Amino acid sequence: MKLSVPRRTAALAAVAAMALGGLAGTTASAAPATPAGALAAPDIPLANVKQHLADFQSIANANGGNRAHGRPGYKASIDFVKAKLDAAGYTTSVQQFSYNGTTGYNLIADWPGGDPGQVIMAGAHLDSVSSGAGINDNGSGSAAVLETALAVSRAGLKPTKHLRFGWWGAEELGLVGSKYYVNNLPTTERSKFSGYLNFDMIGSPNPGYFVYDDDPTIEQTFKSYFAGLGVPTEIETEGDGRSDHASFKNVGIPVGGLFTGASRVKTSAQVQKWGGTTTAFDRCYHSSCDTTSNINDTALDRNSDAVAHAVWTLSAGSTTPPGPVFENTADVSIPDNGAAVTSTVDVTGVTGNAPSTLKVDVNIVHTWRGDLVVDLVAPDGSVYNLKPYSSSDSADNVIATYTVNASSEVANGAWKLRVQDRAAQDTGYINSFKLTF
Numbered sequence: 001m002k003l004s005v006p007r008r009t010a011a012l013a014a015v016a017a018m019a020l021g022g023l024a025g026t027t028a029s030a031a032p033a034t035p036a037g038a039l040a041a042p043d044i045p046l047a048n049v050k051q052h053l054a055d056f057q058s059i060a061n062a063n064g065g066n067r068a069h070g071r072p073g074y075k076a077s078i079d080f081v082k083a084k085l086d087a088a089g090y091t092t093s094v095q096q097f098s099y100n101g102t103t104g105y106n107l108i109a110d111w112p113g114g115d116p117g118q119v120i121m122a123g124a125h126l127d128s129v130s131s132g133a134g135i136n137d138n139g140s141g142s143a144a145v146l147e148t149a150l151a152v153s154r155a156g157l158k159p160t161k162h163l164r165f166g167w168w169g170a171e172e173l174g175l176v177g178s179k180y181y182v183n184n185l186p187t188t189e190r191s192k193f194s195g196y197l198n199f200d201m202i203g204s205p206n207p208g209y210f211v212y213d214d215d216p217t218i219e220q221t222f223k224s225y226f227a228g229l230g231v232p233t234e235i236e237t238e239g240d241g242r243s244d245h246a247s248f249k250n251v252g253i254p255v256g257g258l259f260t261g262a263s264r265v266k267t268s269a270q271v272q273k274w275g276g277t278t279t280a281f282d283r284c285y286h287s288s289c290d291t292t293s294n295i296n297d298t299a300l301d302r303n304s305d306a307v308a309h310a311v312w313t314l315s316a317g318s319t320t321p322p323g324p325v326f327e328n329t330a331d332v333s334i335p336d337n338g339a340a341v342t343s344t345v346d347v348t349g350v351t352g353n354a355p356s357t358l359k360v361d362v363n364i365v366h367t368w369r370g371d372l373v374v375d376l377v378a379p380d381g382s383v384y385n386l387k388p389y390s391s392s393d394s395a396d397n398v399i400a401t402y403t404v405n406a407s408s409e410v411a412n413g414a415w416k417l418r419v420q421d422r423a424a425q426d427t428g429y430i431n432s433f434k435l436t437f
Ligand code: TRP
Pocket: 137, 171, 172, 200, 201, 236, 238, 239, 240, 242, 243, 259, 262
C-alpha cells in the first residue's frame, strides 16, 4: 500500500487529457524486409596476395636466396611488410630479440580502435629456412595476413574488438619470435586476447584443407566458411604445436588456424575429396624449390578469403545486428485501478520463430509506475511479464527496453503490450510499444 507521498498534481490533469487518444489500431512501421546481415568480409584479391609472394621471392633473390633468421633477406622482408602497413594507417612496432648470436625481429601492427580489452590477433611466421625463399613456408601465410590487414584498412573497418596482426621471426628455429612476444606480454595483456589465428603454409602445391582443432569458436568460423564454399575440411594432424599458435596456446590464449600440408603424403581418400596426387602436400617443403612456382593458386585464394572472413567475423563481437522493427505509437489510456488495456503490433514477413533476444521497448507515461503490471503477450497468448506491481515504486513513467527470450514463439502475428493499473489515484497512458526482432 502506498503511503504519504503527495498524489494528485495539476500536471496529471494534463496527462489525463492527453491520454484520451483512444484505443490503438496498429500502426506497425516495418523496417527493411531483410534484416541487415553481419558485415561480410571482402573477397581478398588473389593477384594482390601473389604480388606479395613475388616480392618475397625478389627479396630472397637479392639476398643470397633466402629470408632466414639472421640473414639480410629476413630484415628486408620485415621492412617490406612494415612499409605497406604504415602506409595503410597501422601503428607498427618492430620487436627485437637475440637468438643464435644474431638479432631477430617480430613485426606487430595494431589497427587503431576497437575494445582494447578484447584483442583478435592474426599472425604468420615471416622467416624462411636458409635453403630457400620460403614462398609456401611461409610467404603464403605472411602474404594472406598482410593482404587481409590492407583490406581492413581499405574497408575502414571499425570492429568491436581490437585488431592486431603479427609477423614472427625465427619460427623455423623453434617458434623463437612468437615465444619471445608472448613471454614479454604482461599477464594482464595476455588476458585481453579473445583469440590468436595462425597461418603457416596455406598455399601448398598439392593442397589439403586443414583446420586446427583448438578453440571451438575459431574452428567453427573456418569450417563454416569452407562449408559455404562446398570445400570439405579435415582436422590438422601433421604436428600440433609445430607453429606459432603453440606459443599462444601455452599461455592459455584461444587459438586456431589453417594449413594445407607439408611433407606428409596425401592419401587416396584425400585425393578423392580434394583432387591432386598421392604425393607430399608440399614436395618442396624446406627445400630450394619452395619458390613462387610452389603455390596452388586455388588453395591460396580460398585460404586468403578464409583469413579475412575469420578476422571480420571474430572481431565483430557477439552483437547480432537488429532485425526488422514494428511499433505502435498510438496512445492508449490506462484506467485507474481498472481493467487491463493493450497496444498491438502486427508482425509480418519474419520467417520462423522470434529471437531469444527479442527487444521490447516500452514507453508508458504514468504518475506512479508501481501501480502498473506490464506484460508482453505473444500471438498465441503466452504471457511474458516485463514489470511486476510494486506498491513502493513511486517514480514516474515506464521507459525501458526489455529483452525477452521469445524463441519458442512464432514471430508473425499480433503481439500485445498489456498494461493494468492495480491501485487507485495515479493514472497514465501507453505512449508507444516497439518490438525489434
Ligand atoms: N613451419 C612448420 C614446420 O616447419 C610447418 C608445419 C608442419 C606446420 N606441420 C604443421 C604448420 C602443422 C602448422 C601446422 O614445422
